[in-house]
Amino acid sequence: MELDSLYQAVILDHYRKPHHKGLQSGFDIQVKHNNPSCGDEVTLNLSISDGVIKAISWDGVGCSISMASASMMSDLLLDQSYEDANQILAEFVELMQSKGQSQGNEALLDDAVAFAGVSKFPARIKCALLGWMAYKDASSQLMA
Amino acid sequence: MVDLSQYKKDFPILSRTVRGGNPLVYLDSGATSQKPEQVISAEGDFYRKHNAAVHRGAHLLAEEASAAYESARENVATFIGAKAAETIFTKSATESINAIAYSFGNSDSSSKFSIKAGDEIVVSEMEHHANLIPWQQLAKRTGAKLRWFEVTPEGRLDLSKLSDVINAKTKIVAITHQSNVLGSITPLKPITAAARAVGALIVLDACQSVPHFKVDVKELDVDFIMFSGHKMLGPTGVGILWGRETLLNEMSPFLFGGSMIDSVTMTEATWAQLPQKFEAGVPNMAQAVGLSAAVDYLNKVGMKNLHEHEIALTKQMLDGLSQIQGVNIIGPVEIKDRGGVVSFTIDGVHPHDVGQYLDQHGIAVRTGHHCAWPLMRKLNLVGTTRASFHLYNNADDVIKLLDSVSEVQAYFKVKI
Numbered sequence: 166m167e168l169d170s171l172y173q174a175v176i177l178d179h180y181r182k183p184h185h186k187g188l189q190s191g192f193d194i195q196v197k198h199n200n201p202s203c204g205d206e207v208t209l210n211l212s213i214s215d216g217v218i219k220a221i222s223w224d225g226v227g228c229s230i231s232m233a234s235a236s237m238m239s240d241l242l243l244d245q246s247y248e249d250a251n252q253i254l255a256e257f258v259e260l261m262q263s264k265g266q267s268q269g270n271e272a273l274l275d276d277a278v279a280f281a282g283v284s285k286f287p288a289r290i291k292c293a294l295l296g297w298m299a300y301k302d303a304s305s306q307l308m309a
Numbered sequence: 310m311v312d313l314s315q316y317k318k319d320f321p322i323l324s325r326t327v328r329g330g331n332p333l334v335y336l337d338s339g340a341t342s343q344k345p346e347q348v349i350s351a352e353g354d355f356y357r358k359h360n361a362a363v364h365r366g367a368h369l370l371a372e373e374a375s376a377a378y379e380s381a382r383e384n385v386a387t388f389i390g391a392k393a394a395e396t397i398f399t400k401s402a403t404e405s406i407n408a409i410a411y412s413f414g415n416s417d418s419s420s421k422f423s424i425k426a427g428d429e430i431v432v433s434e435m436e437h438h439a440n441l442i443p444w445q446q447l448a449k450r451t452g453a454k455l456r457w458f459e460v461t462p463e464g465r466l467d468l469s470k471l472s473d474v475i476n477a478k479t480k481i482v483a484i485t486h487q488s489n490v491l492g493s494i495t496p497l498k499p500i501t502a503a504a505r506a507v508g509a510l511i512v513l514d515a516c517q518s519v520p521h522f523k524v525d526v527k528e529l530d531v532d533f534i535m536f537s538g539h540k541m542l543g544p545t546g547v548g549i550l551w552g553r554e555t556l557l558n559e560m561s562p563f564l565f566g567g568s569m570i571d572s573v574t575m576t577e578a579t580w581a582q583l584p585q586k587f588e589a590g591v592p593n594m595a596q597a598v599g600l601s602a603a604v605d606y607l608n609k610v611g612m613k614n615l616h617e618h619e620i621a622l623t624k625q626m627l628d629g630l631s632q633i634q635g636v637n638i639i640g641p642v643e644i645k646d647r648g649g650v651v652s653f654t655i656d657g658v659h660p661h662d663v664g665q666y667l668d669q670h671g672i673a674v675r676t677g678h679h680c681a682w683p684l685m686r687k688l689n690l691v692g693t694t695r696a697s698f699h700l701y702n703n704a705d706d707v708i709k710l711l712d713s714v715s716e717v718q719a720y721f722k723v724k725i
Binding site for chain 1: 328329658659660661662665666669676677678682685691692720721722
Protein backbone atom coordinates (compact mmCIF):
# COMPACT_ATOMS: atom_id res chain seq x y z
CA MET A 166 0.00 0.00 0.00
CA GLU A 167 1.13 3.51 -0.89
CA LEU A 168 0.75 4.47 2.75
CA ASP A 169 3.48 2.04 3.80
CA SER A 170 6.05 4.07 1.86
CA LEU A 171 5.17 6.98 4.14
CA TYR A 172 4.94 5.13 7.43
CA GLN A 173 8.09 2.99 7.33
CA ALA A 174 8.60 0.81 10.39
CA VAL A 175 11.70 2.74 11.44
CA ILE A 176 9.69 5.99 11.41
CA LEU A 177 6.96 4.55 13.61
CA ASP A 178 9.64 3.14 15.95
CA HIS A 179 11.17 6.58 16.41
CA TYR A 180 7.68 8.07 16.89
CA ARG A 181 6.90 5.65 19.69
CA LYS A 182 10.36 5.86 21.28
CA PRO A 183 11.90 9.17 20.26
CA HIS A 184 15.59 9.83 20.84
CA HIS A 185 16.96 12.97 22.53
CA LYS A 186 13.43 14.04 23.39
CA GLY A 187 13.15 16.02 26.61
CA LEU A 188 14.95 19.36 26.84
CA GLN A 189 18.41 19.22 28.43
CA SER A 190 19.70 22.16 30.44
CA GLY A 191 22.98 23.92 29.72
CA PHE A 192 22.29 24.79 26.08
CA ASP A 193 23.80 27.61 24.03
CA ILE A 194 20.56 28.45 22.28
CA GLN A 195 16.91 27.49 22.36
CA VAL A 196 14.53 27.93 19.44
CA LYS A 197 10.84 27.16 19.07
CA HIS A 198 9.33 26.39 15.68
CA ASN A 199 5.79 25.52 14.74
CA ASN A 200 3.81 24.51 11.72
CA PRO A 201 0.91 26.98 11.59
CA SER A 202 -1.12 24.81 9.23
CA CYS A 203 -1.38 21.92 11.70
CA GLY A 204 -0.23 23.27 15.05
CA ASP A 205 2.79 20.99 15.48
CA GLU A 206 5.53 22.46 17.67
CA VAL A 207 9.19 21.69 18.29
CA THR A 208 11.47 23.35 20.85
CA LEU A 209 15.16 22.63 20.28
CA ASN A 210 18.13 23.13 22.60
CA LEU A 211 21.53 23.20 20.91
CA SER A 212 25.14 23.59 21.97
CA ILE A 213 28.03 23.98 19.53
CA SER A 214 31.62 24.35 20.71
CA ASP A 215 34.82 24.26 18.67
CA GLY A 216 32.66 23.86 15.59
CA VAL A 217 31.16 20.59 16.82
CA ILE A 218 27.56 19.86 17.87
CA LYS A 219 28.07 18.93 21.49
CA ALA A 220 24.48 18.68 22.64
CA ILE A 221 21.10 18.54 20.98
CA SER A 222 17.78 17.89 22.62
CA TRP A 223 14.20 18.71 21.76
CA ASP A 224 10.63 18.47 22.84
CA GLY A 225 7.39 18.96 21.02
CA VAL A 226 4.00 17.80 19.97
CA GLY A 227 3.18 16.60 16.51
CA CYS A 228 2.46 13.82 14.11
CA SER A 229 4.53 10.67 13.66
CA ILE A 230 6.43 12.21 10.75
CA SER A 231 7.45 15.40 12.55
CA MET A 232 8.38 13.67 15.79
CA ALA A 233 10.27 10.78 14.18
CA SER A 234 12.14 13.19 11.95
CA ALA A 235 13.26 15.32 14.90
CA SER A 236 14.34 12.14 16.66
CA MET A 237 16.43 10.82 13.77
CA MET A 238 17.86 14.26 13.09
CA SER A 239 19.18 14.46 16.65
CA ASP A 240 20.84 11.05 16.26
CA LEU A 241 22.40 12.09 12.98
CA LEU A 242 23.70 15.52 13.97
CA LEU A 243 25.03 14.92 17.48
CA ASP A 244 28.85 14.99 17.54
CA GLN A 245 29.05 16.09 13.90
CA SER A 246 31.05 19.13 12.87
CA TYR A 247 28.94 22.13 11.88
CA GLU A 248 30.06 21.67 8.25
CA ASP A 249 29.19 17.97 8.15
CA ALA A 250 25.85 18.67 9.83
CA ASN A 251 25.06 21.24 7.15
CA GLN A 252 25.80 18.68 4.48
CA ILE A 253 23.42 16.20 6.12
CA LEU A 254 20.80 18.92 6.45
CA ALA A 255 21.17 19.86 2.77
CA GLU A 256 20.86 16.22 1.75
CA PHE A 257 17.71 15.77 3.83
CA VAL A 258 16.11 18.94 2.42
CA GLU A 259 16.95 17.79 -1.11
CA LEU A 260 15.39 14.41 -0.40
CA MET A 261 12.21 16.08 0.82
CA GLN A 262 12.02 18.14 -2.38
CA SER A 263 12.59 15.15 -4.65
CA LYS A 264 8.87 14.40 -5.29
CA GLY A 265 9.53 10.71 -4.81
CA GLN A 266 12.38 10.61 -7.34
CA SER A 267 15.25 10.15 -4.86
CA GLN A 268 16.10 7.27 -2.54
CA GLY A 269 18.39 9.48 -0.44
CA ASN A 270 22.10 9.13 0.28
CA GLU A 271 22.27 6.44 2.94
CA ALA A 272 25.90 7.23 3.74
CA LEU A 273 24.81 10.66 4.93
CA LEU A 274 21.26 10.03 6.12
CA ASP A 275 21.43 6.49 7.48
CA ASP A 276 17.90 5.49 8.69
CA ALA A 277 16.53 8.89 7.69
CA VAL A 278 16.38 7.68 4.07
CA ALA A 279 13.12 6.13 5.30
CA PHE A 280 11.63 9.60 4.85
CA ALA A 281 12.02 9.35 1.06
CA GLY A 282 8.35 8.34 0.83
CA VAL A 283 7.29 11.60 2.50
CA SER A 284 8.39 13.56 -0.57
CA LYS A 285 5.43 12.06 -2.46
CA PHE A 286 2.98 13.65 -0.01
CA PRO A 287 3.29 17.43 -0.39
CA ALA A 288 1.25 18.15 2.75
CA ARG A 289 3.67 16.16 4.90
CA ILE A 290 7.00 17.62 3.79
CA LYS A 291 6.69 20.48 6.26
CA CYS A 292 6.11 17.90 9.01
CA ALA A 293 9.34 16.10 8.19
CA LEU A 294 11.27 19.38 8.02
CA LEU A 295 9.97 20.91 11.26
CA GLY A 296 12.82 19.74 13.53
CA TRP A 297 15.44 20.26 10.83
CA MET A 298 14.37 23.86 10.28
CA ALA A 299 14.58 24.43 14.03
CA TYR A 300 18.15 23.09 13.94
CA LYS A 301 19.01 25.25 10.92
CA ASP A 302 17.71 28.33 12.67
CA ALA A 303 19.49 27.55 15.96
CA SER A 304 22.83 26.59 14.41
CA SER A 305 22.97 29.52 12.02
CA GLN A 306 22.27 31.91 14.88
CA LEU A 307 25.04 30.34 16.94
CA MET A 308 27.58 30.35 14.10
CA ALA A 309 26.71 33.86 12.85
CA MET B 310 -34.46 9.38 8.24
CA VAL B 311 -35.35 11.78 5.45
CA ASP B 312 -34.16 10.47 2.10
CA LEU B 313 -31.92 12.89 0.21
CA SER B 314 -30.19 10.20 -1.87
CA GLN B 315 -31.60 11.59 -5.14
CA TYR B 316 -29.39 14.67 -4.88
CA LYS B 317 -25.90 13.16 -4.72
CA LYS B 318 -25.82 12.60 -8.50
CA ASP B 319 -25.98 16.38 -8.99
CA PHE B 320 -22.47 16.77 -7.57
CA PRO B 321 -20.02 15.76 -10.32
CA ILE B 322 -16.95 15.67 -8.06
CA LEU B 323 -18.53 12.97 -5.89
CA SER B 324 -18.34 10.46 -8.73
CA ARG B 325 -14.55 10.67 -9.08
CA THR B 326 -12.09 8.31 -7.51
CA VAL B 327 -9.25 9.45 -5.30
CA ARG B 328 -6.11 8.01 -3.72
CA GLY B 329 -5.85 4.25 -3.86
CA GLY B 330 -8.51 4.17 -6.59
CA ASN B 331 -11.18 4.61 -3.94
CA PRO B 332 -14.48 6.41 -4.47
CA LEU B 333 -14.50 9.77 -2.73
CA VAL B 334 -16.13 9.96 0.69
CA TYR B 335 -16.25 13.69 1.29
CA LEU B 336 -16.56 14.54 4.98
CA ASP B 337 -15.04 18.02 4.94
CA SER B 338 -18.02 20.25 4.17
CA GLY B 339 -17.30 22.34 7.27
CA ALA B 340 -14.24 23.58 5.38
CA THR B 341 -15.97 23.89 2.03
CA SER B 342 -18.95 22.17 0.48
CA GLN B 343 -19.02 20.55 -2.92
CA LYS B 344 -21.04 22.17 -5.71
CA PRO B 345 -23.98 20.79 -7.67
CA GLU B 346 -23.97 21.01 -11.44
CA GLN B 347 -26.70 23.68 -11.19
CA VAL B 348 -24.29 26.03 -9.40
CA ILE B 349 -21.36 25.29 -11.70
CA SER B 350 -23.59 25.92 -14.72
CA ALA B 351 -25.06 29.12 -13.33
CA GLU B 352 -21.59 30.58 -12.78
CA GLY B 353 -20.41 29.37 -16.17
CA ASP B 354 -23.54 30.63 -17.94
CA PHE B 355 -23.05 34.08 -16.51
CA TYR B 356 -19.63 34.20 -18.17
CA ARG B 357 -20.86 32.50 -21.34
CA LYS B 358 -23.96 34.64 -21.88
CA HIS B 359 -24.27 37.74 -19.70
CA ASN B 360 -20.84 38.90 -18.56
CA ALA B 361 -20.51 42.67 -18.19
CA ALA B 362 -19.67 45.07 -15.37
CA VAL B 363 -22.83 45.63 -13.34
CA HIS B 364 -24.39 49.03 -12.63
CA ARG B 365 -22.48 50.72 -15.43
CA GLY B 366 -22.46 50.54 -19.19
CA ALA B 367 -25.27 51.38 -21.59
CA HIS B 368 -25.51 48.02 -23.29
CA LEU B 369 -27.70 44.95 -23.12
CA LEU B 370 -25.10 42.78 -21.42
CA ALA B 371 -24.66 45.33 -18.64
CA GLU B 372 -28.44 45.36 -18.14
CA GLU B 373 -28.60 41.57 -18.01
CA ALA B 374 -25.62 41.31 -15.67
CA SER B 375 -27.07 43.95 -13.33
CA ALA B 376 -30.45 42.20 -13.31
CA ALA B 377 -28.83 38.83 -12.58
CA TYR B 378 -26.66 40.28 -9.80
CA GLU B 379 -29.53 42.14 -8.11
CA SER B 380 -31.86 39.21 -8.44
CA ALA B 381 -29.18 37.05 -6.79
CA ARG B 382 -29.15 39.54 -3.93
CA GLU B 383 -32.95 39.35 -3.59
CA ASN B 384 -32.78 35.58 -3.54
CA VAL B 385 -30.07 35.39 -0.89
CA ALA B 386 -31.81 38.07 1.20
CA THR B 387 -35.12 36.17 1.10
CA PHE B 388 -33.28 32.98 2.10
CA ILE B 389 -32.26 34.59 5.42
CA GLY B 390 -35.43 36.64 5.90
CA ALA B 391 -33.66 39.91 5.12
CA LYS B 392 -34.20 42.93 2.91
CA ALA B 393 -32.07 43.19 -0.22
CA ALA B 394 -30.68 46.60 0.79
CA GLU B 395 -29.25 45.07 3.96
CA THR B 396 -27.63 42.15 2.18
CA ILE B 397 -24.13 43.00 1.04
CA PHE B 398 -21.95 40.87 -1.21
CA THR B 399 -18.34 40.57 -0.02
CA LYS B 400 -15.63 38.24 -1.18
CA SER B 401 -15.84 36.09 1.96
CA ALA B 402 -17.26 35.89 5.46
CA THR B 403 -13.77 36.81 6.66
CA GLU B 404 -13.94 40.01 4.64
CA SER B 405 -17.42 40.68 6.05
CA ILE B 406 -16.13 40.56 9.62
CA ASN B 407 -13.10 42.67 8.81
CA ALA B 408 -15.29 45.19 7.00
CA ILE B 409 -17.36 45.96 10.08
CA ALA B 410 -14.37 45.79 12.43
CA TYR B 411 -12.56 48.38 10.28
CA SER B 412 -15.70 50.44 9.88
CA PHE B 413 -16.08 50.62 13.67
CA GLY B 414 -12.37 51.32 14.10
CA ASN B 415 -12.45 54.16 11.56
CA SER B 416 -15.51 55.83 13.08
CA ASP B 417 -15.41 59.38 14.38
CA SER B 418 -15.02 59.53 18.14
CA SER B 419 -18.53 60.99 18.35
CA SER B 420 -20.04 58.01 16.49
CA LYS B 421 -21.93 55.28 18.33
CA PHE B 422 -19.66 52.80 16.56
CA SER B 423 -16.46 54.34 17.91
CA ILE B 424 -14.33 51.97 20.00
CA LYS B 425 -11.94 53.43 22.54
CA ALA B 426 -9.88 52.60 25.61
CA GLY B 427 -12.16 51.44 28.40
CA ASP B 428 -14.62 49.79 25.99
CA GLU B 429 -14.90 46.03 25.88
CA ILE B 430 -15.34 43.62 22.97
CA VAL B 431 -16.67 40.15 23.76
CA VAL B 432 -15.92 36.97 21.82
CA SER B 433 -15.65 33.32 22.90
CA GLU B 434 -12.92 30.73 23.18
CA MET B 435 -14.56 28.69 20.43
CA GLU B 436 -14.32 31.34 17.73
CA HIS B 437 -12.79 30.58 14.36
CA HIS B 438 -9.72 32.79 13.83
CA ALA B 439 -11.87 34.83 11.42
CA ASN B 440 -14.14 35.95 14.27
CA LEU B 441 -11.32 36.37 16.77
CA ILE B 442 -8.38 38.12 15.13
CA PRO B 443 -10.30 41.07 13.59
CA TRP B 444 -11.68 41.88 17.10
CA GLN B 445 -8.40 41.12 18.86
CA GLN B 446 -6.63 43.55 16.53
CA LEU B 447 -9.40 46.16 16.76
CA ALA B 448 -8.96 46.02 20.54
CA LYS B 449 -5.19 46.46 20.14
CA ARG B 450 -5.61 49.43 17.78
CA THR B 451 -8.12 51.22 19.97
CA GLY B 452 -7.03 50.27 23.49
CA ALA B 453 -10.30 48.45 24.09
CA LYS B 454 -10.28 45.27 26.15
CA LEU B 455 -11.01 41.88 24.60
CA ARG B 456 -13.18 39.67 26.83
CA TRP B 457 -14.42 36.18 26.13
CA PHE B 458 -16.76 33.41 27.15
CA GLU B 459 -14.96 30.24 28.11
CA VAL B 460 -15.82 26.75 26.92
CA THR B 461 -17.06 24.04 29.29
CA PRO B 462 -15.30 20.65 29.35
CA GLU B 463 -18.31 19.25 27.48
CA GLY B 464 -17.70 21.72 24.66
CA ARG B 465 -20.52 24.19 25.28
CA LEU B 466 -20.27 27.91 25.79
CA ASP B 467 -19.85 28.65 29.50
CA LEU B 468 -22.40 31.34 30.30
CA SER B 469 -21.97 31.13 34.08
CA LYS B 470 -20.12 34.47 34.10
CA LEU B 471 -22.50 36.11 31.64
CA SER B 472 -23.16 39.21 33.74
CA ASP B 473 -19.43 39.76 34.22
CA VAL B 474 -18.38 39.13 30.61
CA ILE B 475 -21.13 41.35 29.19
CA ASN B 476 -21.29 44.52 31.27
CA ALA B 477 -21.82 48.25 30.96
CA LYS B 478 -18.47 48.64 29.14
CA THR B 479 -19.34 46.12 26.43
CA LYS B 480 -19.63 47.68 22.98
CA ILE B 481 -19.57 44.61 20.73
CA VAL B 482 -20.47 40.97 21.26
CA ALA B 483 -19.13 38.84 18.38
CA ILE B 484 -20.01 35.20 18.69
CA THR B 485 -20.26 32.10 16.55
CA HIS B 486 -23.66 30.58 15.81
CA GLN B 487 -22.17 27.10 15.72
CA SER B 488 -18.64 25.98 16.56
CA ASN B 489 -16.78 24.72 13.50
CA VAL B 490 -14.85 22.32 15.77
CA LEU B 491 -17.26 21.18 18.47
CA GLY B 492 -20.53 21.38 16.56
CA SER B 493 -22.21 23.06 19.51
CA ILE B 494 -24.89 25.60 18.66
CA THR B 495 -24.77 28.79 20.68
CA PRO B 496 -27.76 29.50 22.95
CA LEU B 497 -28.29 33.03 21.67
CA LYS B 498 -31.18 34.29 23.79
CA PRO B 499 -29.34 34.89 27.10
CA ILE B 500 -26.41 36.45 25.24
CA THR B 501 -28.49 38.79 23.10
CA ALA B 502 -30.62 39.75 26.11
CA ALA B 503 -27.50 40.68 28.10
CA ALA B 504 -26.04 42.57 25.13
CA ARG B 505 -29.27 44.49 24.53
CA ALA B 506 -29.48 45.42 28.20
CA VAL B 507 -26.15 47.26 27.93
CA GLY B 508 -26.65 48.57 24.39
CA ALA B 509 -23.90 46.47 22.81
CA LEU B 510 -23.89 45.57 19.10
CA ILE B 511 -24.27 41.86 18.35
CA VAL B 512 -22.31 40.20 15.55
CA LEU B 513 -23.10 36.59 14.67
CA ASP B 514 -20.68 34.41 12.71
CA ALA B 515 -23.18 32.28 10.80
CA CYS B 516 -20.68 30.42 8.59
CA GLN B 517 -21.59 27.05 10.10
CA SER B 518 -25.30 27.68 10.53
CA VAL B 519 -26.74 29.30 7.39
CA PRO B 520 -25.48 26.46 5.14
CA HIS B 521 -27.07 23.80 7.35
CA PHE B 522 -30.30 24.98 8.96
CA LYS B 523 -32.91 27.68 8.56
CA VAL B 524 -31.65 31.03 9.78
CA ASP B 525 -34.02 34.00 9.72
CA VAL B 526 -32.51 37.32 10.72
CA LYS B 527 -35.95 38.55 11.81
CA GLU B 528 -36.03 35.85 14.46
CA LEU B 529 -32.49 36.43 15.68
CA ASP B 530 -32.05 39.46 17.88
CA VAL B 531 -28.66 40.33 16.35
CA ASP B 532 -27.28 43.28 14.40
CA PHE B 533 -24.93 41.67 11.89
CA ILE B 534 -24.45 38.21 10.49
CA MET B 535 -21.94 36.92 7.99
CA PHE B 536 -21.51 33.71 6.05
CA SER B 537 -19.66 32.42 3.04
CA GLY B 538 -21.07 31.11 -0.22
CA HIS B 539 -18.65 28.23 -0.64
CA LYS B 540 -19.81 26.42 2.49
CA MET B 541 -23.43 26.38 1.23
CA LEU B 542 -22.93 24.70 -2.16
CA GLY B 543 -22.03 28.06 -3.75
CA PRO B 544 -18.86 29.26 -5.42
CA THR B 545 -15.72 30.46 -3.67
CA GLY B 546 -15.05 34.18 -3.63
CA VAL B 547 -18.44 35.33 -2.41
CA GLY B 548 -19.61 36.02 1.11
CA ILE B 549 -22.46 37.91 2.71
CA LEU B 550 -22.58 40.67 5.25
CA TRP B 551 -26.05 41.31 6.59
CA GLY B 552 -26.66 44.23 8.92
CA ARG B 553 -29.64 46.14 10.21
CA GLU B 554 -30.49 48.84 7.71
CA THR B 555 -30.44 51.64 10.27
CA LEU B 556 -26.96 50.63 11.44
CA LEU B 557 -25.54 50.16 7.96
CA ASN B 558 -26.88 53.58 7.01
CA GLU B 559 -25.06 55.17 9.94
CA MET B 560 -21.80 53.28 9.44
CA SER B 561 -18.82 54.44 7.43
CA PRO B 562 -17.77 52.29 4.49
CA PHE B 563 -14.49 50.45 4.79
CA LEU B 564 -13.56 49.88 1.14
CA PHE B 565 -13.51 52.97 -1.07
CA GLY B 566 -13.55 53.18 -4.86
CA GLY B 567 -15.87 52.80 -7.80
CA SER B 568 -19.57 51.92 -7.40
CA MET B 569 -19.78 52.95 -3.75
CA ILE B 570 -20.04 56.71 -4.30
CA ASP B 571 -22.85 59.19 -4.77
CA SER B 572 -20.68 62.12 -5.89
CA VAL B 573 -16.94 62.77 -6.11
CA THR B 574 -14.71 65.86 -6.41
CA MET B 575 -10.93 66.02 -6.14
CA THR B 576 -11.19 66.59 -2.40
CA GLU B 577 -14.51 65.09 -1.28
CA ALA B 578 -16.79 62.13 -1.85
CA THR B 579 -20.22 61.09 -0.64
CA TRP B 580 -21.52 57.58 -0.46
CA ALA B 581 -24.06 55.63 -2.44
CA GLN B 582 -27.20 54.20 -0.83
CA LEU B 583 -27.20 50.69 0.60
CA PRO B 584 -26.07 48.18 -0.40
CA GLN B 585 -23.69 49.76 -2.95
CA LYS B 586 -22.10 51.88 -0.21
CA PHE B 587 -20.33 48.72 0.99
CA GLU B 588 -19.56 47.21 -2.41
CA ALA B 589 -16.59 49.08 -3.85
CA GLY B 590 -15.26 47.96 -7.22
CA VAL B 591 -16.74 45.67 -9.85
CA PRO B 592 -18.28 42.97 -7.70
CA ASN B 593 -18.03 39.18 -7.88
CA MET B 594 -21.02 38.93 -10.19
CA ALA B 595 -20.62 35.38 -11.48
CA GLN B 596 -20.09 34.13 -7.93
CA ALA B 597 -23.17 35.98 -6.67
CA VAL B 598 -25.20 34.38 -9.46
CA GLY B 599 -23.71 30.99 -8.53
CA LEU B 600 -24.62 31.57 -4.89
CA SER B 601 -28.18 32.34 -5.94
CA ALA B 602 -28.31 29.00 -7.74
CA ALA B 603 -27.05 27.36 -4.54
CA VAL B 604 -29.87 29.03 -2.61
CA ASP B 605 -32.38 27.71 -5.15
CA TYR B 606 -30.89 24.27 -4.72
CA LEU B 607 -31.06 24.43 -0.91
CA ASN B 608 -34.66 25.66 -1.12
CA LYS B 609 -35.51 22.72 -3.36
CA VAL B 610 -34.02 20.27 -0.86
CA GLY B 611 -35.57 22.14 2.05
CA MET B 612 -33.52 23.38 4.99
CA LYS B 613 -35.62 21.39 7.42
CA ASN B 614 -34.95 18.18 5.49
CA LEU B 615 -31.28 19.04 5.26
CA HIS B 616 -31.00 19.64 8.99
CA GLU B 617 -32.86 16.43 9.86
CA HIS B 618 -30.61 14.50 7.49
CA GLU B 619 -27.42 15.93 8.98
CA ILE B 620 -28.63 15.38 12.54
CA ALA B 621 -29.33 11.72 11.76
CA LEU B 622 -25.81 11.28 10.35
CA THR B 623 -24.30 13.14 13.30
CA LYS B 624 -26.14 10.90 15.74
CA GLN B 625 -24.99 7.80 13.86
CA MET B 626 -21.40 9.08 13.98
CA LEU B 627 -21.53 10.01 17.68
CA ASP B 628 -23.06 6.64 18.59
CA GLY B 629 -20.49 4.78 16.50
CA LEU B 630 -17.47 6.64 17.81
CA SER B 631 -18.70 6.25 21.41
CA GLN B 632 -18.47 2.50 20.97
CA ILE B 633 -14.83 2.45 19.86
CA GLN B 634 -12.37 2.21 22.74
CA GLY B 635 -9.55 4.71 22.65
CA VAL B 636 -11.57 7.28 20.70
CA ASN B 637 -12.58 10.57 22.29
CA ILE B 638 -15.36 12.77 20.96
CA ILE B 639 -14.36 16.42 21.24
CA GLY B 640 -17.59 18.34 21.69
CA PRO B 641 -21.03 17.54 23.06
CA VAL B 642 -22.00 13.87 22.87
CA GLU B 643 -25.67 14.87 23.21
CA ILE B 644 -27.37 15.67 19.93
CA LYS B 645 -29.28 18.58 21.49
CA ASP B 646 -28.24 22.00 20.11
CA ARG B 647 -25.65 20.39 17.92
CA GLY B 648 -24.88 20.60 14.22
CA GLY B 649 -23.33 18.24 11.70
CA VAL B 650 -19.71 18.50 12.77
CA VAL B 651 -17.99 15.74 14.74
CA SER B 652 -14.46 16.18 16.06
CA PHE B 653 -12.58 13.33 17.67
CA THR B 654 -9.15 12.14 18.70
CA ILE B 655 -7.69 8.65 18.72
CA ASP B 656 -5.37 7.85 21.62
CA GLY B 657 -1.82 7.32 20.41
CA VAL B 658 -2.37 8.59 16.86
CA HIS B 659 -1.88 12.20 15.84
CA PRO B 660 -4.80 13.71 13.87
CA HIS B 661 -2.56 14.31 10.86
CA ASP B 662 -1.72 10.61 10.76
CA VAL B 663 -5.40 9.72 11.15
CA GLY B 664 -6.25 11.99 8.22
CA GLN B 665 -3.49 10.47 6.10
CA TYR B 666 -4.78 6.95 6.68
CA LEU B 667 -8.35 7.99 5.92
CA ASP B 668 -7.21 9.77 2.75
CA GLN B 669 -5.54 6.59 1.56
CA HIS B 670 -9.00 5.01 1.78
CA GLY B 671 -10.77 7.80 -0.05
CA ILE B 672 -12.14 9.53 3.04
CA ALA B 673 -11.56 13.28 3.09
CA VAL B 674 -11.63 14.84 6.58
CA ARG B 675 -10.08 17.89 8.15
CA THR B 676 -7.30 17.52 10.71
CA GLY B 677 -5.46 19.99 12.89
CA HIS B 678 -6.59 23.03 14.84
CA HIS B 679 -9.39 24.05 12.41
CA CYS B 680 -8.43 27.73 12.59
CA ALA B 681 -9.43 27.64 16.26
CA TRP B 682 -6.02 27.41 17.88
CA PRO B 683 -7.01 29.06 21.18
CA LEU B 684 -9.78 26.45 21.58
CA MET B 685 -7.25 23.64 21.00
CA ARG B 686 -4.97 25.15 23.64
CA LYS B 687 -7.89 25.43 26.06
CA LEU B 688 -8.84 21.78 25.51
CA ASN B 689 -5.16 20.83 25.78
CA LEU B 690 -5.18 19.29 22.32
CA VAL B 691 -2.75 19.62 19.44
CA GLY B 692 -5.63 19.09 17.05
CA THR B 693 -8.55 16.87 16.20
CA THR B 694 -9.86 14.91 13.27
CA ARG B 695 -13.13 16.41 12.08
CA ALA B 696 -15.87 14.90 9.97
CA SER B 697 -18.50 17.33 8.75
CA PHE B 698 -21.57 16.69 6.66
CA HIS B 699 -23.75 18.11 3.96
CA LEU B 700 -26.77 16.88 2.08
CA TYR B 701 -24.81 14.52 -0.19
CA ASN B 702 -23.46 12.41 2.68
CA ASN B 703 -25.18 9.22 3.70
CA ALA B 704 -25.15 6.45 6.29
CA ASP B 705 -22.59 4.47 4.22
CA ASP B 706 -20.14 7.37 4.51
CA VAL B 707 -20.43 7.23 8.29
CA ILE B 708 -19.97 3.45 8.33
CA LYS B 709 -16.86 3.75 6.15
CA LEU B 710 -15.40 6.34 8.51
CA LEU B 711 -16.18 4.28 11.62
CA ASP B 712 -14.65 1.16 10.09
CA SER B 713 -11.56 3.10 9.10
CA VAL B 714 -11.13 4.52 12.59
CA SER B 715 -10.78 0.99 13.93
CA GLU B 716 -8.32 0.23 11.12
CA VAL B 717 -6.26 3.31 12.04
CA GLN B 718 -5.79 1.90 15.51
CA ALA B 719 -4.58 -1.38 14.05
CA TYR B 720 -2.32 0.25 11.46
CA PHE B 721 -0.56 2.42 14.01
CA LYS B 722 -0.55 -0.48 16.51
CA VAL B 723 -2.39 1.42 19.21
CA LYS B 724 -2.70 -0.54 22.45
CA ILE B 725 -6.31 -0.34 23.64
